Amino acid sequence: MKYSRRSVDAPAAGGQASGRESTAATFQGMSMGVPRRTSRDIRSDSRLDVLHAVLSAGETTRNEIAQATGLSPATVVTIVGELLAGGIVEETKSTPGRIGRPTATVSMSTERTRVVGIDVAETYIRAVLFDTALGQIASVEDARDEHDLDPDAVVEGIGRTIDRLLAENEVPREDVLGVGVALPGLIHGPTGVSIVVPHWTWHKVELDHLRERVGLPLVIENPLKSIATAELWLGRGRSCSSLVTVNLGTGVGAGIVLEGRILRGATNSAGEWGHSLLALDGRACRCGRNGCVEAYVGAPGIQLTLREIAPGHALADLDAQSDFITALAAVANGPDPDPAVLETIDRTAYYLGSALADLVAVVNPELVLLTGWTTWALGDSLVAATRRHLVAQSPGGAIVGAELDVSTVRGNSVATGVAMIVLERFLADAGLVTTSIPVAL
Amino acid sequence: MKYSRRSVDAPAAGGQASGRESTAATFQGMSMGVPRRTSRDIRSDSRLDVLHAVLSAGETTRNEIAQATGLSPATVVTIVGELLAGGIVEETKSTPGRIGRPTATVSMSTERTRVVGIDVAETYIRAVLFDTALGQIASVEDARDEHDLDPDAVVEGIGRTIDRLLAENEVPREDVLGVGVALPGLIHGPTGVSIVVPHWTWHKVELDHLRERVGLPLVIENPLKSIATAELWLGRGRSCSSLVTVNLGTGVGAGIVLEGRILRGATNSAGEWGHSLLALDGRACRCGRNGCVEAYVGAPGIQLTLREIAPGHALADLDAQSDFITALAAVANGPDPDPAVLETIDRTAYYLGSALADLVAVVNPELVLLTGWTTWALGDSLVAATRRHLVAQSPGGAIVGAELDVSTVRGNSVATGVAMIVLERFLADAGLVTTSIPVAL
Ligand SMILES: [Zn+2]
Ligand SMILES: [Zn+2]
Numbered sequence: 001m002k003y004s005r006r007s008v009d010a011p012a013a014g015g016q017a018s019g020r021e022s023t024a025a026t027f028q029g030m031s032m033g034v035p036r037r038t039s040r041d042i043r044s045d046s047r048l049d050v051l052h053a054v055l056s057a058g059e060t061t062r063n064e065i066a067q068a069t070g071l072s073p074a075t076v077v078t079i080v081g082e083l084l085a086g087g088i089v090e091e092t093k094s095t096p097g098r099i100g101r102p103t104a105t106v107s108m109s110t111e112r113t114r115v116v117g118i119d120v121a122e123t124y125i126r127a128v129l130f131d132t133a134l135g136q137i138a139s140v141e142d143a144r145d146e147h148d149l150d151p152d153a154v155v156e157g158i159g160r161t162i163d164r165l166l167a168e169n170e171v172p173r174e175d176v177l178g179v180g181v182a183l184p185g186l187i188h189g190p191t192g193v194s195i196v197v198p199h200w201t202w203h204k205v206e207l208d209h210l211r212e213r214v215g216l217p218l219v220i221e222n223p224l225k226s227i228a229t230a231e232l233w234l235g236r237g238r239s240c241s242s243l244v245t246v247n248l249g250t251g252v253g254a255g256i257v258l259e260g261r262i263l264r265g266a267t268n269s270a271g272e273w274g275h276s277l278l279a280l281d282g283r284a285c286r287c288g289r290n291g292c293v294e295a296y297v298g299a300p301g302i303q304l305t306l307r308e309i310a311p312g313h314a315l316a317d318l319d320a321q322s323d324f325i326t327a328l329a330a331v332a333n334g335p336d337p338d339p340a341v342l343e344t345i346d347r348t349a350y351y352l353g354s355a356l357a358d359l360v361a362v363v364n365p366e367l368v369l370l371t372g373w374t375t376w377a378l379g380d381s382l383v384a385a386t387r388r389h390l391v392a393q394s395p396g397g398a399i400v401g402a403e404l405d406v407s408t409v410r411g412n413s414v415a416t417g418v419a420m421i422v423l424e425r426f427l428a429d430a431g432l433v434t435t436s437i438p439v440a441l
Numbered sequence: 442m443k444y445s446r447r448s449v450d451a452p453a454a455g456g457q458a459s460g461r462e463s464t465a466a467t468f469q470g471m472s473m474g475v476p477r478r479t480s481r482d483i484r485s486d487s488r489l490d491v492l493h494a495v496l497s498a499g500e501t502t503r504n505e506i507a508q509a510t511g512l513s514p515a516t517v518v519t520i521v522g523e524l525l526a527g528g529i530v531e532e533t534k535s536t537p538g539r540i541g542r543p544t545a546t547v548s549m550s551t552e553r554t555r556v557v558g559i560d561v562a563e564t565y566i567r568a569v570l571f572d573t574a575l576g577q578i579a580s581v582e583d584a585r586d587e588h589d590l591d592p593d594a595v596v597e598g599i600g601r602t603i604d605r606l607l608a609e610n611e612v613p614r615e616d617v618l619g620v621g622v623a624l625p626g627l628i629h630g631p632t633g634v635s636i637v638v639p640h641w642t643w644h645k646v647e648l649d650h651l652r653e654r655v656g657l658p659l660v661i662e663n664p665l666k667s668i669a670t671a672e673l674w675l676g677r678g679r680s681c682s683s684l685v686t687v688n689l690g691t692g693v694g695a696g697i698v699l700e701g702r703i704l705r706g707a708t709n710s711a712g713e714w715g716h717s718l719l720a721l722d723g724r725a726c727r728c729g730r731n732g733c734v735e736a737y738v739g740a741p742g743i744q745l746t747l748r749e750i751a752p753g754h755a756l757a758d759l760d761a762q763s764d765f766i767t768a769l770a771a772v773a774n775g776p777d778p779d780p781a782v783l784e785t786i787d788r789t790a791y792y793l794g795s796a797l798a799d800l801v802a803v804v805n806p807e808l809v810l811l812t813g814w815t816t817w818a819l820g821d822s823l824v825a826a827t828r829r830h831l832v833a834q835s836p837g838g839a840i841v842g843a844e845l846d847v848s849t850v851r852g853n854s855v856a857t858g859v860a861m862i863v864l865e866r867f868l869a870d871a872g873l874v875t876t877s878i879p880v881a882l
Pocket of ligand 1: 274275276285286287288289294
């Protein structure tokens with residue numbers, strides 16, 4: 001099954017109410033910035049470019065890679081040779097060329113190893129098994145008690161879910177190239193890893209024992225950067241060099257891609273947007289600040305907006321956030337839409353469009369992609385109005401160059417994205433790329 | 442006079458009330474993004490690195506350049522040779538080396554040519570003459586009628602100021618390597634230039650005739666990106682790879698440096714922050730939006746804050762914004778500070794710290810540098826309180842990794858920065874670097 005050709009799954013059921021959030025927390029004195037103005041290893045960069053071209057195309061030829069990357073054909077031949085030798089790519093078939101000579105087709109090696117991507121959300125841990133072309137082979141999901149915030153329990157839960165995934169699919173641990181774990185609000189150091197999960201009341205929890213428990217090469221990343229990575233390699237990032245992914249669920253967060261790379265910033269906490277201000281001294285946010293974007297466009301925020309518009313509204317009393325959003329969408333798209341519901345959606349679009357206008361102004365991306373279960377549920381009724389408000393609220397009143405759309409990446413893009421980071425890390429460890437993948441245990 | 446050793450001037454008088462602003466306006470359908478994942482010309486990048494090392498150090502040696510850039514000594518020798526041959530750098534002297542051999546010192550060529558940087562503000566046009574080491578030789582300033590928004594008049598004003606600068610200093614036009622013009626709210630296309638100056642009610646004004654009028658190689662850039670460029674080459678950017686410069690005056694704006702380069706975004710409008718929301722549906726801003734950062738921390742916004750705190754306060758009636766800020770600073774730092782004035786400054790710091798917390802969260806820089814005449818006037822009374830609020834308002838309640846400080850770059854950093862961009866452009870046109878300098882007529 002080819003990477004770019006495979007059909008996209010419907011949103012995973014487990015993705016409901018997953019509570020994506022993010023933090024801007026950083027460690028004092030820690031700096032993981034890219035070394036300043038040192039010479040770049042152009043060969044390594046080129047290897048990543050070639051890898052990206054192969055992953056994006058599924059099956060491709062050396063000539064097509066040269067066209068896609070702008071590298072010289074000779075360079076592509078050299079690099080493909082290295083990737084073939086390393087077992088990263090394989091020659092799948094030869095097709096007759098225009099001048100009669102057969103042209104070899106190159107694709108990612110699908111047999112050599114496995115990659116595991118783990119999405120640790122508030123209410124579940126989902127583990128997905130991939131081949132090295134990031135084709136999904138299997139997945140398992142275990143429920144998590146969202147009130148159990150003990151780091152040891154989370155570590156054990158992750159370990160158990162991985163064990164089950166591998167056992168059920170009879171994958172020997174030696175076949176696993178690496179495991180990527182997406183943990184909300186992640187922050188990490190260059191040596192060892194600590195994470196900060198504000199909503200989980202974790203602060204600087206050392207996760208060294210996660211490495212021991214997993215016993216496999218391990219990468220940890222924030223779910224929002226994982227989503228952006230998936231978009232970069234699987235979605236619109238394939239044809240666009242700068243984009244922002246915005247995840248709408250219980251929490252709200254963004255991932256930023258600039259010049260084809262995830263914006264990490266000085267300490268890997270760039271892209272924090274869900275807890276930036278929409279309204280000074282506004283609604284209380286669960287992060288402790290007032291007036292955050294999330295307090296208005298996260299699912300509980302949307303419910304609060306409905307409550308403000310129509311106190312005592314039937315939908316305002318629904319306990320489960322995903323039920324609330326689903327019911328809201330059903331009413332909005334139903335035959336006789338409730339004015340309070342429509343106003344709730346439009347006001348949400350106003351909040352979201354206003355907040356996105358700021359993000360777009362600072363980052364100036366080509367494209368903003370909405371994702372997450374609120375996006376899937378409300379769909380165009382939210383997106384079209386948001387687009388209108390985004391343009392109207394664009395600073396300077398001028399035209400917004402950025403396009404607003406719904407991501408085409410489906411399935412668990414968190415698990416896929418963090419698995420992609422595992423793959424990059426593996427190539428880096430094998431000496432095949434020297435890209436900066438900052439998070440590895 | 443060496444570049445990095447020269448004494449910094451006091452803020453130029455003409456810099457008062459200069460009305461820096463910025464826009465996020467973009468042209469529809471225009472994309473100036475960096476080509477995606479094409480191979481980089483590593484040699485060209487290295488040349489810029491070497492140039493940067495020479496500019497930063499003033500006088501340096503090949504060995505020091507190799508250390509500063511991470512390039513191999515052999516590469517440095519090659520590149521310095523090319524820059525010597527091109528007349529960009531020169532060997533200034535030889536000093537005895539540790540093992541007895543003389544070590545040649547390299548610095549920017551100071552004789553070969555001249556560079557002009559123009560700061561077009563609301564009330565003046567200032568032209569500064571530099572040598573190619575960006576040492577300031579002379580400057581002239583002409584008043585501008587801030588109500589004369591006719592593009593032809595602005596073009597003629599720029600041309601006249603350049604003419605006067607060159608005539609008074611007896612500089613033949615052939616000696617001028619290029620002219621950089623900083624215009625507020627600039628937006629431009631890859632072929633030809635148009636600009637959008639919202640506060641000047643210009644929209645997509647074609648400035649082709651500026652090229653004709655000036656008759657010299659011309660580069661146009663936004664003043665905020667010019668300030669960030671100056672900081673990058675002359676200020677803290679010399680020791681830090683990611684920073685944000687924040688200009689506080691009549692208008693408010695930011696320039697962003699990531700990985701040692703100005704963040705330009707897809708259409709060169711990245712970094713727009715002055716007109717992002719601080720308070721949804723808040724104070725009316727001159728850009729047409731409500732609740733912008735500028736409406737709270739621009740000089741008129743600070744005056745409005747004082748008026749809210751103490752209606753009828755004597756300072757609230759001062760007409761000239763620079764007089765107001767100067768008077769506010771005098772009272773705050775005086776022997777018997779007025780509580781209303783102190784509260785105004787603290788509330789301004791609260792607004793600024795809150796807004797900066799958002800910017801820091803999205804960009805995650807190592808350093809935020811305040812500049813502009815409000816910064817110079819209010820100094821530490823504003824900065825210390827802003828730092829406190831920035832930490833308190835940091836999303837997630839966690840530690841902010843970014844440092845907040847006052848820029849050490851003085852003088853007209855707009856003119857200096859845009860002159861630096863001329864230099865980069867010149868090197869690019871000479872085939873010595875292939876960096877992306879997007880704005881050139
Ligand atoms: Zn918050
Ligand atoms: Zn504004």
